[in-house]
Amino acid sequence: MKSVEITIEMIDKARTKAKELGTLRNSISKGRGNLIGFIGEEVAQTCLGGTVDNTYDYDIVLSDGSTVDVKTKSTSVKPLPHYDCSVSAYNTRQKCDAYAFVRVKHDLSIGWYLGIIEKETYMDTAEMMRKGEIDPSNGFKIKADCYNVKISQLQDKLCIDKKDHQS
Numbered sequence: 001m002k003s004v005e006i007t008i009e010m011i012d013k014a015r016t017k018a019k020e021l022g023t024l025r026n027s028i029s030k031g032r033g034n035l036i037g038f039i040g041e042e043v044a045q046t047c048l049g050g051t052v053d054n055t056y057d058y059d060i061v062l063s064d065g066s067t068v069d070v071k072t073k074s075t076s077v078k079p080l081p082h083y084d085c086s087v088s089a090y091n092t093r094q095k096c097d098a099y100a101f102v103r104v105k106h107d108l109s110i111g112w113y114l115g116i117i118e119k120e121t122y123m124d125t126a127e128m129m130r131k132g133e134i135d136p137s138n139g140f141k142i143k144a145d146c147y148n149v150k151i152s153q154l155q156d157k158l159c160i161d162k163k164d165h166q167s
Contacts, residue, residue, distance in 0.1 A: 014038035040072025043111035115154025
């Protein structure tokens with residue numbers, strides 16, 4: 001896990017993108033999470049490199065051509081290794097090579113790059129949670145069907161063999 005100071009430039013860039021995007025269909029937060037999501041992309045790019053290339057399927061393209069979808073949550077505390085990294089069941093259709101996870105402090109002062117995981121590995125190891133269930137690890141009521149892995153299951157960098165993923 002790496003902490004990244006969030007700059008005014010990062011916030012301004014994210015605000016512009018969030019305003020342009022508006023509210024996405026099936027958004028759990030009805031568009032309120034867009035700013036946090038775009039800040040999360042900035043944090044992930046700071047740690048991973050690559051270029052931000054927002055598409056439905058992915059957010060960042062790494063130098064080797066791997067595509068990464070960044071998943072960001074807002075938080076009031078520094079994340080711990082046993083915290084969950086979630087992907088909405090609806091979003092598992094996205095065509096990306098990996099998921100990167102970020103937490104952004106509510107006051108937008110700092111972000112934590114939590115790590116990255118190959119999408120196939122994520123889906124093989126994730127625990128399915130259904131809307132309305134209570135997550136026994138944290139007491140959180142699940143807002144939408146999702147899959148979870150722990151921060152401790154992530155890697156710092158993506159290590160995949162691209163030839164294994166080409167059709």
